[in-house]
Amino acid sequence: MSDWFTIDQIDKDTYIISEYRHWEETHCYLLNGSERSLLIDTGLGISNIYDEVIKLTDKPVTAVATHVHWDHIGGHKYFPDFYAHKDELNWLNGEFPLTIEQIREMVIDRCDLPEGYDVNTYDFFQGTPIKLLSDHDTIDLGNRSVSVLHTPGHSPGHMCFFEKERGYLFTGDLVYKDTLFAYYPSTDPEAYLLSLKKIAKLPVKNVFPAHHTLDIGPEILIRMRDAFEQLKAEGKLHHGSGIFKYGDWGIWL
Ligand SMILES: [Zn+2]
Numbered sequence: 001m002s003d004w005f006t007i008d009q010i011d012k013d014t015y016i017i018s019e020y021r022h023w024e025e026t027h028c029y030l031l032n033g034s035e036r037s038l039l040i041d042t043g044l045g046i047s048n049i050y051d052e053v054i055k056l057t058d059k060p061v062t063a064v065a066t067h068v069h070w071d072h073i074g075g076h077k078y079f080p081d082f083y084a085h086k087d088e089l090n091w092l093n094g095e096f097p098l099t100i101e102q103i104r105e106m107v108i109d110r111c112d113l114p115e116g117y118d119v120n121t122y123d124f125f126q127g128t129p130i131k132l133l134s135d136h137d138t139i140d141l142g143n144r145s146v147s148v149l150h151t152p153g154h155s156p157g158h159m160c161f162f163e164k165e166r167g168y169l170f171t172g173d174l175v176y177k178d179t180l181f182a183y184y185p186s187t188d189p190e191a192y193l194l195s196l197k198k199i200a201k202l203p204v205k206n207v208f209p210a211h212h213t214l215d216i217g218p219e220i221l222i223r224m225r226d227a228f229e230q231l232k233a234e235g236k237l238h239h240g241s242g243i244f245k246y247g248d249w250g251i252w253l
């Protein structure tokens, strides 16, 4: 389905593969190195992302998800060479806390599906990563390298990826404009704050989120960290305290 994905180019060897026909407006990122390519997140899994990726690289591709939620691992089935964080291994092995029916509801929710698409064929990816990632690991692509940052909060094994040389921070679901989610049982609002503190210290030039607008600058990292600090100071940084709006973003606790 060639009109499913939107491709944008960040620089001569970095691409954004977006899915704007679902309300979540998911973004995956392809980083081409001299030896291999890294695909950060594989999208919704409604259309075949592999066919797009091979148009953009002739190198072997390793996939890595910022976290094991359905909308970030949908295309993992095309990439047997994938890495994951140990804290979400059980979600790749039968223990994800939602049913396939609940996931299929989210797949079709506010989505302009491809013609003839049968949601009953949609599965939640299960598999075994070829490598487990830990905080401060480095992924070497040849002439470029990416640091792994364990950033729990939205999910237990959530990772951000930082390419220091270019100042690129790929933030997954930890940071994007719109309402952030830290209200379901597998989220951890206190850990979320610690993760924001961690990434707010980095020399970031560009923030690349997994959802919604790409018009987002590194100053938002500081604003989010400060807002979470404030919620903590007010005793509100816990599940069930509500939805808090801050103009161009919000947090649902
Ligand atoms: Zn998520």
Ligand SMILES: [Zn+2]
Binding pocket: 069, 071, 072, 173, 210, 211
């Ligand atoms: Zn997401």
